Amino acid sequence: MDIDVLGALPLADRWTFVRGRIVETSVELDAALRGLHAQLRGLDSVEALLSAPVNWTQAVDQCRTMTACAAVEESAIRAAIGKALDEAAIAYERRNRYMHDLLTADLADELLPDPTLIDKRNEYYLLRLASKQNSAAVTHVVLDDAIDTVNALVAAIWKVRAARGYLAGQTTWRTALLGELEGDWHGTATWTYGGPDND
Numbered sequence: 001m002d003i004d005v006l007g008a009l010p011l012a013d014r015w016t017f018v019r020g021r022i023v024e025t026s027v028e029l030d031a032a033l034r035g036l037h038a039q040l041r042g043l044d045s046v047e048a049l050l051s052a053p054v055n056w057t058q059a060v061d062q063c064r065t066m067t068a069c070a071a072v073e074e075s076a077i078r079a080a081i082g083k084a085l086d087e088a089a090i091a092y093e094r095r096n097r098y099m100h101d102l103l104t105a106d107l108a109d110e111l112l113p114d115p116t117l118i119d120k121r122n123e124y125y126l127l128r129l130a131s132k133q134n135s136a137a138v139t140h141v142v143l144d145d146a147i148d149t150v151n152a153l154v155a156a157i158w159k160v161r162a163a164r165g166y167l168a169g170q171t172t173w174r175t176a177l178l179g180e181l182e183g184d185w186h187g188t189a190t191w192t193y194g195g196p197d198n199d
Helices: 012-040 046-050 056-069 075-100 143-167 169-179
Strands: 103-105 124-129 138-141 180-183 189-192
Touching: 012 046, 012 056, 012 143, 046 103, 056 075, 075 143, 075 169, 138 143, 143 169, 143 180, 143 189, 169 189
Parallel strands: none
Antiparallel strands: 103 124, 124 138, 180 189
């Protein structure tokens, strides 16, 4: 669905649709991470994807450890893979709030994090259902925040794919890996590269 068409839906339906896109893109990010995990082990079979850790955090941590030990000559490439993993972890944490928290428009006044943030047109809240240290129990969100989460997940997918592609010897991925990448609603990404050589 085009983002312009989304605006014609009732607000509750817009939230449902965007949350669905968050789910869809996070599954793609999980698949991309599993592909990178397999590539770091020198494998590219479906079985190698399936043997990556089920737990997202463990898979990311193992990718970081393997990246540190990988035969990568350029420190800039190693750093870029680490940055791709960091960005993926941040995007996935944002995804977690939309998947595991209660998304609600109705919240008791005493739970409001900041009543001055309320936007009567599309006020919603993410309410944690489990306690987590050093984290707000309630977060005020608007639909654009959720759409930005989709875009962040898309960007992370392409960065992780770029890391895998480069490690597989497909050097055409170098520009995407080293560049600044921006994901969009349609699942594509654009990037700019400001490095010394624009290959």
